[in-house]
Amino acid sequence: MKLRSNTQLFIDFVTFPVRALLIFEDDRWGLSSLKTERFDHVAREVKGYCLDVGCGRQNRFVNRHLDGNGKGIDVYKYDGLTDDQIVEDITHFPFADTSFESVTFIGNINHIPKSMRDTELAEAYRVAKPGGNVVITMGNPFTEVLVHHVVALYDRFLGTNLDVDGERGMHHEESYFLSDGEIKGRLAKAGFTNIKKKYFFTEWCLNHLFVGWKS
Numbered sequence: 295m296k297l298r299s300n301t302q303l304f305i306d307f308v309t310f311p312v313r314a315l316l317i318f319e320d321d322r323w324g325l326s327s328l329k330t331e332r333f334d335h336v337a338r339e340v341k342g343y344c345l346d347v348g349c350g351r352q353n354r355f356v357n358r359h360l361d362g363n364g365k366g367i368d369v370y371k372y373d374g375l376t377d378d379q380i381v382e383d384i385t386h387f388p389f390a391d392t393s394f395e396s397v398t399f400i401g402n403i404n405h406i407p408k409s410m411r412d413t414e415l416a417e418a419y420r421v422a423k424p425g426g427n428v429v430i431t432m433g434n435p436f437t438e439v440l441v442h443h444v445v446a447l448y449d450r451f452l453g454t455n456l457d458v459d460g461e462r463g464m465h466h467e468e469s470y471f472l473s474d475g476e477i478k479g480r481l482a483k484a485g486f487t488n489i490k491k492k493y494f495f496t497e498w499c500l501n502h503l504f505v506g507w508k509s
Contacts, residue, residue, distance in 0.1 A: 392423040
């Protein structure tokens with residue numbers, strides 16, 4: 295598993311404003327990208343074989359940060375994804391009960407249409423093993439909205455290709471962010487317990503994650 299060193303964590307903490315402004319996708323200049331940073335925080339919570347829901351381009355979290363120890367799925371065939379990774383019906387994951395030690399939703403729980411969120415989290419509970427966990431990341435509401443707009447502007451004026459949501463197209467029931475209360479409530483409804491919120495200190499606590507457990 296690829297994790298940042300304590301030295302890198304300190305460097306990333308100090309340089310967060312620069313990294314947030316430049317929004318580069320791959321690590322450079324000795325700094326971690328925001329994407330790497332988010333994956334790093336999630337990887338520290340993963341307990342074993344992992345299902346990454348909404349894996350995005352190149353199945354990057356599983357391939358680069360978990361050394362391939364997992365399965366990435368998505369509803370859209372981004373670059374680098376194979377046909378078997380595309381799940382058209384997100385209300386039924388094509389996996390047997392208790393198949394994974396961890397299930398992750400990295401920066402995308404808000405992009406599940408509102409009417410399907412409970413069903414999809416119930417599927418996460420079904421495929422998780424007893425003693426396994428679910429990990430969900432979500433930023434501060436202000437920063438989530440701001441980042442979405444800044445990324446769109448970068449792509450429009452600088453010719454970058456950062457806006458994966460724009461590439462896929464947003465459903466009318468998607469949101470820019472979810473409140474802490476909604477995330478905790480939906481996790482509890484799905485059956486997860488001992489739900490904890492943990493801040494990303496290297497992003498000055500403007501991003502965070504939730505971990506819930508299956509008994």
